[in-house]
Amino acid sequence: MVTLTQYLILSGILFSIGLVGVIVRRDIIVIFMCLEMMLSAANLSLVAFSRAQGQNGLPNYDGQVMSLFIITIAAAEVAIGLALIVALYRAKRTINTKDLDTLKD
Amino acid sequence: MDLFTSNLVFYVFAAIAIVFSLMVVFMKNPVSSAMAMAISFGAVAGVMFQLGAHFMGIIQILVYSGAVMVLFMFIIMLLNVKAEKSPLRRPMPVITAMVIAGVFFGQLLGIIYSLPGASDECNSCCPFSQVSEAIVDLDITETPTGEEITLTEISLAEPANSIINLPEINPQAAAEQYPEGSKIREELASGEFPDTALVGYAVFTKYNYVLILAGIALLVATIGAVVLCRRHTAK
Structure with missing residues (x-):
C-alpha cells in the first residue's frame, strides 16, 4: 500500500526540480514553465491530503476543491504572464533574463 | 486488485513525472521543454487517478497538458525563441540551485516524517503527543487564565492518530x-x-x-x- 508519505515526497521532489529550474534557466518562458510545475506539485500534495483525511469512505473534498481553485488561478496567471512576456519581447526584443537588467542601473 | 488503484501505477507514473520534470529543466530547446512538461503533467494526472481523484486528474490533463501547454507553444513559436546553451555548461548556478533545492527538500522531508504515524522514532517528538508530556514534565496545573488542568480530561497520553495510511x-x-x-x-x-x-x-x-x-x-x-x-x- 502506498502511504501518504510517498505522495508527499513525490510532490516535494517535483517542487524542488521546479525550484532548480527557476534558478538555473535564463529563458523566461522555461522559468515560467517551472513555476507551473511547482504549482502542480502543490496540487498533488493537496489531493493526497484530501484522500488521507477522508471520512466515511469518501475523500475529504475540501482539498480537491482547493486544488481546483489553484488550477483556475494558475490558468489566469499563465494568461497574464504570457501577455507580459509578449509585451516585454516587443519592448526589448529579448526574453533572456541576462539582458533584462534595466532596473539595476 | 483493481488496476487503477494498484501500487505499480503510482511508481510508474511517479518515475515518469520525475524524469520528464528533469528534462524540462535540462533540455536546451524550449519546444522540447514544453513537450516534456506536457508529459510530466500527464504523469501527475495519472498519480491523481491512482489516488481516486478522477475529476482532478481529468482537469489536470485538460487545463495543464491541454490549454496551458498550447499557450506556451504558441508563445515559443510566436517569439521565435532560440535554443539557449545547456544549463549544464554553467556549473556554478546548477550547483547553487541544487544546494538551495536540496536544503528545501531536506526541510520538507523533516516535516513529512514528523506527521503523526510517519515514523516510529518521531512519534515521541511529534507535537500531538508532546502536549501531555510537557504538561506532566513541567508540572503545569493551571492555564494562563487560571483554570485548572486535569490530565484525565485532556487524555492526550494516547498516541496521536496516524494519518499516513490512506483510508479505503x-x-x-x-x-x-x-x-x-x-x-x-x-x-x-x-x-x-x-x-x-x-x-x-x-x-x-x-x-x-x-x-x-x-x-x-x-x-x-x-x-x-x-x-x-x-x-x-x-x-
Missing part, C-alpha cells in the same frame, strides 16, 4: 450524508463512485461564493491579457 474508498458507507432522493445518494448507495458529482456538490454548496470569485478572477485575467498585449497607438 467505500461509497456505500457515505450515502447517508447526502440528501434523501438525490442522484448522488442513489449512485453512492449502489456502490458507484461519482467523483465529479461529489466535487460539484462541494463546489456548488460550500464553496459557492469562492466559485464566483474564481470566475471574476478569470474574467479580470482575460481583460488584463488583452490590455497588456494591445499596441499603443500614440495620439
